[in-house]
Amino acid sequence: MDFAAGEDHHHLQPIEHVLSFPIVLSDQIRHAVDDSKSYKLECTEVGKLVDHLSIMLRSFVRLTNATPFFYDRPVRRIFADVTRTLNRALTLVRKCHRRSIFLRVVTIVSTADFRKLFTLLDASIGDMKWLLSIFDGGSDSGVVLSLPPIASNDPIIAWVWSYISSLYLSPLNVKIEVANELCSLANDNDRNKKMIAEEGGIPPLLKLLKEDSSPEAQIAAATTLYNLANNQDGARLITSDLGVPIIVQSLQKSPIRVQISVAKLIRRMAENDEVSQEAFARENVIRPLVTLLSFDTMENQYEKQSIHSIFKINKAGSVSNAATTWSVNRKERENEPYELKLELKRSCSRALWMLARGNLANSKILTDTKGLLVLAKLIETETGELQTNCLMNVMEIAAAAESNADLRRAAFRTNSPAAKAVVDQLLKLINESEIAGILIPAIRSIGSLARTFPARETRVIGPLVKQLSHQNPEVVTESAIALGKFASPDNFLCTDHSKTIIEFGVVIPLMRLLRGNDRTQHHALVLLCYLAMHAGNSEALVQARVLTALEGADKSIAGQHAELRQLVVEAIHQLNMYHSGVIPSQRVPVSFSP
Structure with a gap:
């Protein structure tokens, strides 16, 4: 039987066969040595080495029989290598059965063949010695690193x-040390990360994350998994190994230091992999994240509602236990230092941001959990990273609402306290902040919500017009884009909004932007066209010679942007009709999404 068919074939075989076959081969070699007729000295030496190897193989099998579960990756690799070497030894020794010198020459057996075989057998013995050393049940003193011959080219x-073997076999204190070592190894480079994942490091790390008796173990596991999840493949492997339910459970049940590490892990997985992003939503991770974010922020009445909302989706039998655990953790958190609680909120807010990013379903869940109220409150009371993260959450939810009428109606209806709170804070930031990193997401959010504002809600227009004069060109451009969403034919109230925008003095700064960079010029021109189409009889447009500006733009952009050129042509046509005394018929909006 030829067992040297390659590692992939070997990896597919049952572990019992992998363990037993080299022992069978070693017995066959012993008989072949006894029957040898030539190279007796060399064959005897082969027999001694194989006997030594056989003892080690049998010892290892006894060791595994006494272990309910063992880590088989190195076992399969080394046993495959040992099996190839024993196959080679059996073939060579069998060639020494013949008496004839002629046949001995024909078979081309030489002392060089034996020397090479001795080297291979010595390497197999070294590999088995190493394998026995790491599968001896673990050591209280830690992991002793040594280098088996099989890994001489790749330590x-x-x-x-x-x-990884120690994560299965060692005491808890050693497992913590080992997880930290793996974390450091993963930090070095992407190849190490890939190797740890491919060699089966994720399942024992997830098991360590469940060690709720040891926060140190959970933090070590979560941090290592965080390092492994730095790309789509790593995050997907954690999800494929059924890691998401374990991670969510750890978030709910653990002390604050563990929750910080787990929230960071959730953020990274959701950021790097859409499948993981969806898996976390299915495990209802958004609700506990919102509640952790609202701790020490909202009034007691809201906190009780929020806690209830987390557990009402559970099966009736598990509600009381979950709620009890949450209440105990809440009392513990009250005594934690302010900086630690702040770090938890930062981690949770960033995790929620990544869960909501580009995901309509998750954005809807966030609004269903009263998340908008929490976000609005934190935007009002916090500064720095936490405020920015909450603002980015709002921006993602607003972007989802822009593309989905149902979410707009559910979360941003005119009489919604949460929607009003969010808009109030967005406008406050636009009016008072000078930081581009704050202004841009706030402005984008208002623009995304343009179709939710009634005509009488003119307070949102003025701050956007004001930002057209900001020093930062990105802020200016985003303001033009946002105003364009109010004046766009897609907006049912585009005529009313266009008149309001002009009343707030938009024309002069807008004309100035036509001399800006390409992106700014493009969006300023779009906005100017919308205003001309919907409020072309405005005196402000006449005085600013907008028609002349558009005619110049028509010539300069010819052949560059077909859609923009068509828009300019239409705007010029509308203005000419107004100037000639003909009032154009009311333009029908391109789409109607209340």
Whole structure:
């Protein structure tokens, strides 16, 4: 039987066969040595080495029989290598059965063949010695790193095998040390990360994350998993290994230091992988994240409602236990230092941002959990990273609402306290902040919500017009884009909004922007066209010679932007009709999405 068919074939075989076959081969070699007729000295030496190897193989099998579960990646690799070497030894020794010198020459057996075989057998013995050393049940003193011959060209693989094996076999204090070592190894480069994941490091790390008796173990596991999830493949592997339910459970049940690490892990996985983003939503992670974010922020009445909303979706039998756990953790958090609680909120707010980013379903869940009220309150009371993260959450929810009428109606109806609170804070930032990183998401959010504002809600227009004179060109451009969404034919109230925008003095700064960079000029021109189409009889447009400006723009952009050129042509046509005394018929909006 030829067992040297390659590692992939070997990896597919049942572990019992992998373990037993080299022992069978070693017995066959012993019989072949006894029957040898030539190269007796060399064959005897082969027999001694194989006997030594056989003892080690049998010892390892006994060791695994006494272990309910063991880590098989290095076992399969080393046993495959040992099996190839034993196959080679059996073939060579069998060639020494013949008496004839002629046949001995024909078979081309030489002392060089034996020397090479001795080297391979010595390497197999070294590999088995290493394998026995890491599967001896673990050590209280930590992991002893050594290098088996099989890993002589790639020492990292031996370290990874030793570490992962220790995660299964060692006491808890050693597991913590090992997880931290794997974390450091993963930090070095992407190859190490990939190796740890591919060699089976994720399942024992997830098991360590469940060690709720040891926050140190949970933090070590969560941090290592965080390092492994730095790209789509790493995050997807954690999700594929059923990691998401374990991670969510750890977020709900653990002390604050663990929750910070777990929230960071959730953020990174959601950021790097859409499948993980969806998996977390299915496990209802948004609700506990919102509640952690609202701790020490909202009034007691809201906190009780929020806690109830987390557990009402659970099965009736598990509600009381979950609520009890949450209440205990809440009391513990009250005594934690302010900086630690702030770090938890930062981590949770960033995780929510990544869960909501580009995801309509998650944005809807966020609004269903009263998340908008929490976000509005934190935008009002906080500064720095936490405020920015909450603002980015709002921007993602607003962007989802812009593309979905149902979410707009549900979350941003005119009489909604949460919607009013969010808009109030957005406008306050636009009016008072000078920081581009704050202004841009606030302005984008208002623009995304343009179709939710009635004609009488003119207070949102003035701050946007004001920002057209900001020093930062990005802020200016985003303001032009946002105003364009109010004046766009897609907006049912575009005529009313266009008149309001002009009343707030938009024309002069807008004309100035036509001399800005390409992107600014483009969006300023779009806005100017919308205003001309919907409020072309405005005296402000006449005095600013907008018609002349558009005619010049028509010539300069010819052949560059077909859609923009068509818009300019239409705007010029509308203005000419007004100037000639003909009042154009009311333009029908392109789409109607109340």
